[in-house]
Amino acid sequence: MKLSKVGAGVALLICTQLAGCMGQMGLSGLVTKGNLSVVDNRYGRAGLYMLMAPVYGIAATADLFIFNSIEFWTGKNPITGKSPALVDTPINSIIKVNDKLDKDLTTAPVKLTQARMTAVDADTLAMTMTFEDGSQQVMTGRKQGEMVDFYLDGQFIASVSTSELEAYVAERA
Known part of the structure; x- marks a missing residue:
């Protein structure tokens, strides 16, 4: 069975939207760190930010759809190397779900x-x-x-x- 281009596009869009894009935004952080280390005053940094706006957009998009998804599924951000994944970080939350889940479902599944x-x-x-x-x-x-x-x-x-x-x-x- 062959998928049409539209069907394949819709399937890809659904996969990326369900991939778990919440994460550490490691690549965007590297771009910001680079910006901050080039100039030592706020006006220079702001000017550089304006010039680098496309780079920030590309980095954020790559984080959103690629690196944060990898972080979600593996439990470790490939850019920062930090673990656990942001979505696995314990925090005092309003709605408690994990206490009712099987323990295998509370950590990154890909090991x-x-x-x-x-x-x-x-x-x-x-x-x-x-x-x-x-x-x-x-x-x-x-x-x-x-x-x-x-x-x-x-x-x-x-x-x-x-x-x-x-x-x-x-x-x-």
């Missing part, structure tokens, strides 16, 4: 420490993913004719045509 690819045979690749807690999962891709079937720990999860995979790779090249 991958290693991924290793191996060729099982001419038509099968296996990726062994190791997580922080030492547990492992195996994602397998098996080519059958013009289709590639994907399995996670032996359970079927998706089937994709080789032309769709090639188009995906070509878009990112």
